[in-house]
Amino acid sequence: MKRMPNLWAIIALIVGGPLLVSAQEFVANYEESKVPDYTLPNPLVCRDGARVENAETWFSKRRPEILGLFETHVYGRSPGAPPMVRYQVRTERGILDGLAVRKQVTMQVEFCARTMDLHLLLYLPARAAGPVPVFTGLNFRGNHTICDDPGIDLSAAWIPNDRNRGVVDHRATEKARGVNASRWPVRMILERGYGVATMYCGDIDPDFHDGFENGVHGLYDTGRPRRGDDWGTIAAWAWGLSRIMDYFEMDGDVDAGRAAVVGHSRLGKTALWAGAVDTRFAVVISNDSGCGGAALSKRAFGETVGRINRSFPHWFCENFKQYNEREQDLPLDQHMLIALVAPRPVYVASAVEDRWADPRGEFLAVLHADPVYRLLTGDGLPAKEMPKADQPVMGRMGYHIRTGGHDITEYDWGRYLDFAGRWWKE
Numbered sequence: 001m002k003r004m005p006n007l008w009a010i011i012a013l014i015v016g017g018p019l020l021v022s023a024q025e026f027v028a029n030y031e032e033s034k035v036p037d038y039t040l041p042n043p044l045v046c047r048d049g050a051r052v053e054n055a056e057t058w059f060s061k062r063r064p065e066i067l068g069l070f071e072t073h074v075y076g077r078s079p080g081a082p083p084m085v086r087y088q089v090r091t092e093r094g095i096l097d098g099l100a101v102r103k104q105v106t107m108q109v110e111f112c113a114r115t116m117d118l119h120l121l122l123y124l125p126a127r128a129a130g131p132v133p134v135f136t137g138l139n140f141r142g143n144h145t146i147c148d149d150p151g152i153d154l155s156a157a158w159i160p161n162d163r164n165r166g167v168v169d170h171r172a173t174e175k176a177r178g179v180n181a182s183r184w185p186v187r188m189i190l191e192r193g194y195g196v197a198t199m200y201c202g203d204i205d206p207d208f209h210d211g212f213e214n215g216v217h218g219l220y221d222t223g224r225p226r227r228g229d230d231w232g233t234i235a236a237w238a239w240g241l242s243r244i245m246d247y248f249e250m251d252g253d254v255d256a257g258r259a260a261v262v263g264h265s266r267l268g269k270t271a272l273w274a275g276a277v278d279t280r281f282a283v284v285i286s287n288d289s290g291c292g293g294a295a296l297s298k299r300a301f302g303e304t305v306g307r308i309n310r311s312f313p314h315w316f317c318e319n320f321k322q323y324n325e326r327e328q329d330l331p332l333d334q335h336m337l338i339a340l341v342a343p344r345p346v347y348v349a350s351a352v353e354d355r356w357a358d359p360r361g362e363f364l365a366v367l368h369a370d371p372v373y374r375l376l377t378g379d380g381l382p383a384k385e386m387p388k389a390d391q392p393v394m395g396r397m398g399y400h401i402r403t404g405g406h407d408i409t410e411y412d413w414g415r416y417l418d419f420a421g422r423w424w425k426e
């Protein structure tokens with residue numbers, strides 16, 4: 001018998017439909033008492049149950065195992081260095097009132113007869129007597145946004161809108177110059193005797209879900225089906241940071257043995273992954289990196305795996321989506337990402353109001369990576385409890401929680417310069 005659609009069902013759908021959708025909306029947990037019970041894998045116990053008792057076992061067995069877990073389940077597998085890169089360097093002196101030498105480097109990457117251009121901006125202290133250590137990180141909206149220096153080339157790439165700062169165009173404009181300068185205290189870094197280098201993340205891979213057709217994915221991945229462990233956008237950005245490192249190794253004004261990789265938020269996640277994959281980075285710094293960065297996923301506090309994968313389906317590899325609402329099944333957690341940086345100095349920072357990034361989870365990840373640092377170096381994080389706001393702790397591992405919100409500020413940078421300086425003055 002053919003049934004008529006039930007009128008009440010239709011009315012319920014019209015009235016209740018929107019309620020149903022909003023009931024499924026994500027509600028972040030911000031209560032410590034509601035953090036689920038979780039067990040973290042021990043970074044010093046191999047998958048076969050063998051304990052890591054020395055550096056030999058760590059480097060030959062456990063570290064590759066952990067790196068493989070992150071490649072398979074979280075960030076995806078990246079290709080190595082491209083077979084061909086052409087560099088074009090423009091050097092200008094007497095920049096920023098004589099404080100700096102500015103280099104703008106175009107790197108043309110070629111793969112299988114396809115090419116793409118990456119644009120590096122590098123400032124070096126004018127008074128440097130030899131090669132200097134350099135802080136390097138990607139930027140969110142183009143090199144021209146990091147400083148009021150009118151000589152920085154305007155980015156020609158697609159740029160996300162930033163209505164908060166009055167930028168509503170997807171192309172760079174003169175009025176966007178320096179809009180992110182508060183996040184890049186270039187003069188302060190130069191005055192301390194260091195260089196600073198940056199590249200627009202969108203040069204490497206644009207930050208929207210384009211089916212992995214644009215950016216470096218378009219260069220490498222076309223013509224074959226995507227696999228579960230293929231690299232996502234964060235891994236692509238990290239690959240870009242390694243290309244900056246390739247350049248450093250060729251520039252006699254840069255001390256490539258003393259390069260710090262630094263990043264904020266999604267680019268802080270990127271800095272950690274770059275530091276894990278590429279051991280040429282001597283110091284690794286993550287600022288407010290949160291979920292998929294320094295924060296423990298299994299705490300499901302603030303932003304969660306499910307939420308981040310739904311909001312940003314292109315950031316991680318496809319396999320990571322299996323852990324949406326199933327963090328407890330992950331065979332790893334982010335303390336193991338930090339452990340991958342060992343024995344190199346690592347610094348993680350949080351902000352008090354940045355609960356979305358789970359400051360406590362970021363601190364705990366550092367703390368739970370400490371045994372690896374202790375085993376390899378006898379040094380680690382000189383704290384067992386989370387420090388109070390604006391009271392940094394620094395050993396071979398560093399941590400602070402700054403008052404204020406989600407941002408990278410001059411205060412944060414000041415601590416990073418102090419921290420890296422401790423190691424570089426040795």
Ligand code: GTR
Binds near residue numbers: 265267291308311
């Ligand atoms: C948020 C995202 C965070 C963080 C942040 C950012 O929307 O949920 O994981 O990466 O963006 O990069 O500013």
